[in-house]
Amino acid sequence: MSAARARRIRFSLVMLLLLGLQFYVRPRLGNPRVAPDFLMLGLMIFAIRSRPGAAAFAGFLIGFASDALTPARFGAAMLANTLVGYTAAWGRAVFFADNLLVNAGFIAAGVWLRDLLVLVASGTGGKELVVQLGVWSPLLALSTAVTGVLVLGIFRDWLDIRLEE
Numbered sequence: 067m068s069a070a071r072a073r074r075i076r077f078s079l080v081m082l083l084l085l086g087l088q089f090y091v092r093p094r095l096g097n098p099r100v101a102p103d104f105l106m107l108g109l110m111i112f113a114i115r116s117r118p119g120a121a122a123f124a125g126f127l128i129g130f131a132s133d134a135l136t137p138a139r140f141g142a143a144m145l146a147n148t149l150v151g152y153t154a155a156w157g158r159a160v161f162f163a164d165n166l167l168v169n170a171g172f173i174a175a176g177v178w179l180r181d182l183l184v185l186v187a188s189g190t191g192g193k194e195l196v197v198q199l200g201v202w203s204p205l206l207a208l209s210t211a212v213t214g215v216l217v218l219g220i221f222r223d224w225l226d227i228r229l230e231e
Contacts (some may be wrong), residue, residue, distance in 0.1 A: 071075035073224075076221075076224040076225075077115070077224065077225060078096075078218070079224070080111075080127050080221050080224055080225060081108050081111075081112070084104040084105070084107055084108040084111075084217070085104070085105070085108065085154050087104040088104035088105045091104075091151040092104060098207055099202040099205070099206060100202065100205040100206055101209065102209045102210045102212070102213035103177060103204075103210050104208060104213070105128050105131070105132070106128070106147075106150075106173075106176065106177050106180060106210060107173060107210055107213060107217065108128070109121070109125055109128050109147060109151055109154070109176075110154055110172065110173045110176045110177075111153040111214070111217070111218070111225060112124050112151075112155070113125075113150075113151050113154035113158060113176075114155075114158050114169070114172070114231055116155055116157045117155060117226070118151075118152045118155040119152075120154035120158070121151035121152055121155035122148050122149075122151045122155070122156070123148075123151075124151055124224065124231075125136075125148040125152065126147065126148045126152055126153025127151070127153075128143075128151075129143040129144035129145065129146060129148060130143075130144050130148045131149030132144075132147065133204070137190060139184070139187070139188035139189075140182075142184045142187035143184055145183065145214055146179075146180045146181075146183035146184045146187060147180060149179075149183060150176050150179055150180045150183070153176075153179070154172070154176050157172070166215050166218060166219065167169070169214065169215065169218055170209070170211040170212070170214060170215050173207075173210055173211045173214040174207035174208060174210065174211040175207070176206075177203070177206055177207040177210045177211070178199075178203050178204065178207045181197060181198065181199065181202075181203040181206065181207075182203070185198055185199065
């Protein structure tokens with residue numbers, strides 16, 4: 067087996083693990099507004115490794131899956147995840163995310179931006195928008211970033227991401 071194929075298989079296994087965690091573990095972690103978003107974490111990890119077009123397409127697919135589960139605002143998550151995936155892949159080239167702290171901030175910013183875009187695209191306004199963006203989104207971003215640091219630390223070699231400590 068070639069080295070490139072082995073890397074793709076290991077990366078795919080980590081992404082499948084995150085998918086399983088999203089649908090099996092996340093509902094059991096309590097309040098879904100603060101439980102880590104493993105799909106978004108997978109998108110951000112994918113965006114760190116890929117080109118903007120591929121990351122945007124992955125964001126579109128993740129957004130489609132999210133929208134299928136919440137049909138009341140269908141399309142908002144597709145738009146938000148597509149834009150965040152594209153922006154994250156583009157931003158990776160600018161910020162050179164080789165540090166765990168930078169990656170944590172990168173993931174947290176992506177989660178918060180996604181929440182902002184979903185709320186605006188779904189027509190949320192007023193007090194609910196302020197509470198969501200000021201309280202719940204930062205908590206979700208923090209929990210997802212901490213989980214991301216753990217995943218990147220544990221699977222560093224499998225993900226082929228250079229991390230300085």
